[in-house]
Each structure stands twice: as C-alpha cells, then as structure tokens.
Amino acid sequence: MTNKYESLIVYFNGEFVPWEEANVHIFTPFTKYGTAVFEGIRGYWCEEAKKLRIFRLEEHMQRMETSQKIMRFDEVISAVVMCEATIELMKRNNFRTSVHIRPTAYVDGDGESSAQGPIGSFITAIPRGTPKRVETGCTAQVSSWERFSDRAMPARAKVNGNYNNSRLSGIQAKIDGYDAAILLNNRGKISEGQGMCIFLVRDGVAVTPSVTSDILESITRDTVIRLFEGMGVEVQQRDIDRSELFAAEEAFFCGTGWEITPINMVDGASIGDGSPGALTRQLQGVYFDLLFGRSTDKWSWVTTV
Template sequence: MSNYSKNIWFNGEVVPFEKGQIHILSHCIHYGTGVFEGIKCYDTPKGPAIFRLKEHMERLINSGNNYNMKIPYSVQELCSGTKELIKANNLKNSYIRPIAYYGYDTLGVHPKNCPVDVAIGTLDWGAYVGKDALKRGAHITISPWKKYQSKSFPASTKSSGTYLNSLLAVQDAKSRGFDEALLLNLDETIAEGSGQNFFIIKDGIFHTNDKNANILMGITRETVLTLIKDLGMEYKIEDITQEDLYNADEAFFTGSASEITPIRKIDNHEFSGGRAGELTLKIQELYYNIVRGKNNQYDSWLTYV
C-alpha cells in the first residue's frame, strides 16, 4: 500500500507500519466496536500543521465515552503522539486516522475485559470526493438508504460499526455513477452525506441542520459557521426539507477529508447553473488559506509539528 506512511503510533509508541497488527478474534472486527477520527495536516510556511487537532481528540474520547469505552490516553497524550508520528514519518500534507477499539479477550457482545487499544495512522489521501468536485462541484444523489437514527445509535459520535450505513449509501451512489450520496432521515428531512455535513445557501443565507437531524456534529461544519459569522454573513440552523433543497441557490458538503466540496447537481436538479456556487467557493478559498497557514487570524486552530 504505497500511500500509507512508514510508521504507526500503537498504544503509546511509534512502531514500523508492519507492527500495527491485531488479532483476528479482536472484538472490534466482529462487532465494529471502535471509535475513530479523520484529521488533516497541511504544509504551511511554518512547516506541517494539524488542523483542529485538540477538538478531534476531544471528540474521539467523547465518542468512546458514549460506548463506555475508556480510552487510556489523555487528549494531550494523543496530540503529542500525533505530532511525534508526523515527525517520524517526515510528512508535510497527510490525513491522520486515530482509532480506539476493543481488542482481544472475549467474543461475547458485552466487551467485559477487552482491552481498549489505540492506534494512529497517517496516509497520503487526496481530495475525498474528487479533485474535480472541489473545483467544479460534485454530482450527488439522494440515497435510497435512510440515515440511522440517534435513538438507535448516538449519531454525533464517530463509531466504526455505524459506518456500514454510510457504506451502503456511498456504494449505491457510486454504482449509479454519482460522486456521493445524501442521506435523508426517516421523516424525509435531510441528514448528511456518507462522510460529510451538508449546507445550502438561499438568498445569501446559509442553512445547515444539527444533531436533531441525526448528524455527526462536524468540526468543519463548526469551522464554517464561525467563518460565515466572521465574514458578516448570516446562517440558520434548522431542519432542511427536500423543498428547501430544491429551492436552494447553492449547496456544499463539509468534512475534514472533503474540506468544502461544492455540489453542482443532485440527481437531475442543478444548483447555480450546474457549477460550483460563488459563495461556496469564497468560503472554500478562506478555508484553504486558513488550513495552509496563510491567515493569521485563525492561527490558534493550527498545531504546528
């Protein structure tokens, strides 16, 4: 796997890639009992910097707590481990994947004494939805698969097993030639993408939903809301209906891996004349300047390695 980097942080130590192995009877393999994060490190004029590292590690620990999984490292230890790994791998731009999971002890669904193991990997991952989508906008589809509901799983945690829902949606979308899927809730309001939060813009006002819509409360979503406010523009947080969607001027996805991905078309319906929207591209440009260390106003969001 050429795009994986040469070391892994595994239970507190940086070890060679090949040593990052687990037993086939580990609990997580059978029941998806893991929680994880997706973080990005960008090359900046002051060297590699990790975007909103602390917030991601806080969410990781919180995701674990939702499943009574006590992660045996503090936020600070996980942040230092990540920095150590980036240095050891000599990386400028990379995607960072921390994961905590139940290891090997029992195969009962109740994890009893299964250890909580923690690993951090890095990889060279380009544009998540596609390079072209970042510039020209993605063509997405409404998924026939509904988003799982918070009453069944805590949707605002990032947990391995629940991504089977996302997998069905994105597999279906790709098999029908689309770039991504948009999942609806059981009541037909919009939830989110398979790995992204969702925004629309109507008459210059941004709209996105919140945890009432069974979404992961994205760190990029929160970043974008801050930028909208700082730019003196307005946003509304409320459920988004399909009617809102089809009446929107622009639409876009947000996510650490997807960054700000404009949406040019959903099924047969075009936004902004079938192109990436103007306001979307404005937010995208600001976002790139921030993550690439070219805007000092938001320097506190960067952890320099």
C-alpha cells in the same frame, strides 16, 4: 495486502513501530463487531514555511474522547495523550506532503459485543492532498438508505460500525452514476452526506441541519459556521426539507475529507446554474487561506509541526 505503506511508522498502543508490526488479533471485538471509534484529521503541508499544519487536532481528539464515553469504553484514551502521540508521529515520519491522520481507540481482547475493554489505540497517517472534486464540484443523489437514528446508533459519535450506513449509500450513489449520497433521517429531513455535512444557501442565508438531525457533530461544520460569521453571512441550523435542495441557489458538502465541496447537481437537477456558487467559492478561499497559513489563525486551530 498492499505494501505501499511499508516505510511508514505508526503509533500502536503507546509505541512507535514499523507499519508491518502493527497487528490486531481476529478475536478482538474490534474485528468481530467493529467496536472502535476513530477520527479523520488533515495536516496541510506549507511549502514556504516547510511546516505541516494540523487542523483542529485537539477538537478531533476531544471528540474521540466523547465517542469512547458514548460507547461505554472502560478506559478513555485521553485527548492529551493522542495529541502528543500525533505530533511525535508526524516527526518520526518526517512528512513533506499534506497528510490524512487517523487515530483509533478499539476494544481489544477476545470479548463479545458487549465487552467494554481492554482498550487499545493506534494512529496512522498517510500522504493525502485535496481531491479534484473540491475544484470541480460534485453530483449527489438523495439516497434510498436512511441515516440511522440516534435511537439506534449514536450518530454524533464517530463509531467504526456506523460506517456501514455510509458504505451502502455511497455504493448506491456510485452505481447510479453520482459522486455522493445525501441521506434523510427517520423524520424525512435532510441529515448529511455519507461522510460529510451539508449546507444550502437560500436567499443569501446559509442553512444546515441542526446537531439533533442525526448528524456527526462535524468539526468542519463548526468551522464553516464561524467563518461565515466572520464573513457577515447569516447561518441557520434547522430542519431542512428535501425539496429545499431544489430551491437552493447554492449547496456544498463539508468535512475533513470533503473539505468544502460544491454540489452542482442533485438527482439530475442543477443547483443554481449547475456550477459552484459564488458564496461557496468565497468560503473556499477563506477556508484554504486559513489552512495553508495565508491568513491569521485567530482561534488557534492549527498545530504546526
């Protein structure tokens, strides 16, 4: 394994330990079946204030509590414990760059797939900035892989095993020459990207699949809805047909990892004029101003370390 992270401190079952000391046994249901839940959270380094600004830390940790409940874990590692541990982890690593934080709660021990405990937890954080695609926009393919139904796997929970669906659709998109996949659900309606939610703009109205469309209940999606409200833009949460992709004047992905990424083209057809749309650009401005502290955080979404 690469040792590029060897100087990192990680949080592992209640302690802060060097990277090489954080190991999980191969007999755990976590390694055997992917029985774990996790979060992806970003912290933005603000150079002027010399502070790290963690975005919606509490909401992420609360979603991780919900994911643990849905997955019937014996013990739920609380959001309060995980928030405190995250803040301490930032201090111990003394980051001076933007970071990606990844907390996990997993089934430890040597049980089989229905084991409900014991529960372990860890948090890692690595330097990570905003990818280029946020500026340039990306291309997408409507995947032949279907987003799994909530009747098969809990779509609204961030369960490690769920990500094999993301993996296969993401690989297929890459092989076919696209940057990303858009998955339809088992009703044939647009669900989400392989690791992010989607919005279209139609006649100036922002539309996004509802939370009962087999999506992850995305925190960035919620952020976008609230920012649009503040910008006076109507938002509809509803079923979206595939052909609406080609009728839209703008489209973008949103998520912690994908931030606000314009979609320039779907299945080889341009969205609008094939470059990031005006409303998407305006939203990006409002979003990044908030993350980097250039505007007022009236929702108290940012934890400053």
